[in-house]
Amino acid sequence: MADITRSYLHKWERLETLKWYPELRKYTFDVACKLLVGTDAAADSHFAELFEEWCEGLFTIPVPLPWTKFGRALRCRQQLLKRIEEIVLKRQQQPSSSQDALELLLQARDEDGNSLSVQELKDQVLLLLFAGHETLTSALASLCLLLAQHPEVLANARAEQQQLGFEEPLTLEHLKQMTYLEQVLKEVLRVIPPVGGGFREVLKPCEFNGYLIPQGWSALYQVGRTHKDSSVYTQPERFDPQRFIPERSEDKAKPFSHIPFGGGVRECLGKEFAKLEMKLFAALLIRQYEWELLPEQNLDMIMIPTPHPRDGLQVKFRRTAATTVYTNSQK
Template sequence: MLFEGLELVSALATLAACLVSVTLLLAVSQQLWQLRWAATRDKSCKLPIPKGSMGFPLIGETGHWLLQVFSKIFSHEALESYLPKIQLVIQDTLRAWSSHPEAINVYQEAQKLTFRMAIRVLLGFSIPEEDLGHLFEVYQQFVENVFSLPVDLPFSGYRRGIQARQILQKGLEKAIREKLQCTQGKDYSDALDLLIESSKEHGKEMTMQELKDGTLELIFAAYATTASASTSLIMQLLKHPAVLEKLREELRAHGILHSGGCPCEGTLRLDTLSGLRYLDCVIKEVMRLFTPISGGYRTVLQTFELDGFQIPKGWSVMYSIRDTHDTAPVFKDVNVFDPDRFSQARSEDKDGRFHYLPFGGGVRTCLGKHLAKLFLKVLAVELASTSRFELATRTFPRITLVPVLHPVDGLSVKFFGLDSNQNKILPETEAMLSATV
């Protein structure tokens, strides 16, 4: 009996310690979210940091002037102008993947792809490939240390993050100055153009430091979550070949893919993509099952009651996107990858307001969600119409949720080039075709 009592006391003590640890972890993680940008931004930057922005200068309250800027950056007209460039970046990337003799790490390559998209399309920088590769490596070092405690000691994550930021901003300043000096030959206004123009319209001439910080944050917004979703998309197309074939059937029906197999010439348009209903269902289902971010924080604006519990005004609360998707009663067989649940016949997401929220909800929903969905749709179209790919490992990898959802081994996949009939071109055949006669 004595030993049983001691075991019970020990178990209770362990449980109490776990609860305290979780509480402390939540408190620290919230502070890290609030400090993550304030700790790594240049102190000379004068961009306003409004209440509720968690230290992110480009996201403020609803009435903040920058929200008007973002409405232009992600407007229908802006997305239409980005689309041809996004398609070209994805096509070039898939050709590179297909020409690689070995399997690629999809998650790592998806990170490079989204970084390239942010640099080339969103910001319009003409950085040489070698410099772009170096900038990406430095950016990864910066991202890996964003959540470090703001303790400035040698060899600390904070110090590495600061050093990476300094190198990044030096490279970004060079790119910005070259961009400002070369205004001819542009056929569209990118996000940085719109940011500069809109700030002038609001009487807020931006300094070089503010432009560098704004540029860095635009890259951050377009990088990790999109790379995560892109990797999940490829994994699900590998797991569900029937979904991929149904997607190809839709592309044939809309004239994007010829019946013989080869893709049609020409660039995509927004109205064409919006008409691809099954493609939309596939992207929605990927974002339901594999939401890159677990949740977010909000500040309670007025006291309310939830399930019998009173939540006071001023409290910071965390909402879980994944738990919402897993427990929402509107979704049937929640663990099954089933794009048809979003079809017009079923429309499972239409039965409630906040059952499906991969990009958050309310007035603080993700401002770049339309750009993210556009990128994923173009990637899906190009994968279905121009690529053949297969898993290079015996089983699919386990998924981890930190810092964003991704496969633990990055997902090893072999991509193949295609001939005019969409048959795989093996490396030996490709070498023969490219040989000089």
């Protein structure tokens, strides 16, 4: 994960000005392919293009004609599944020692010793690749945008890095100690949650706020509305990572107040993976780089498939003038 992150940071430094959102998408897709399926997306640009076109058609009017976005998405899905089948079959024939998610799925057995069929494996891989990069792209774009708009928060996060002074490679133990950064990421996911909500089926009739909800109904939980609840968060519209310091812990007063990853038994399966990638990316970014928003761009959020700025987040990107050398002596 760190190697891929560093190579993208170098690339953006060379570009100097860039549209960040599509670049972030390539980055998260590369990480997902490598860590979940063990393939190198950067070397297979056709795979990435098919995936992008499929994603574009996911939330469109379902008219399956060859020239509609939906029709093109269906076609791309077939081609993606074919490519994924090749990957799965190759891995079945040549078992590897990879520790990626595909290996876990290949090894999985149910109580009767049955493994997943090729069809199931294909579906799971496609789901993982989608879930594993679309939401993260949105979260990282929001992080970069909010930090550019709140230089005082960025300065505090940088100060934490300098004070901790860990040299690379960063370990899980290092990341755990970045408590201010943790608060920043939590606040990013509160203010601009990548997923708007989810459905649950009502299993037993129940009463909520004086209304009877019958069995069998679908209930929609709303993440954004929950995160903007002024009975939970003070000045919910403000971007304020300090609301999560232990003395305030605003999200702890009521259960399920901070739910970017959903909640309960169907909570996001990739929550820890996502939090790790966000933190590692953020730490490597703020330690050595700075960026500013280019003028005259539309920063209004498009919400589908996940929130992102309309003009793709255009920035000037460079290495910080006063790059701290992170050496052992600063530990």
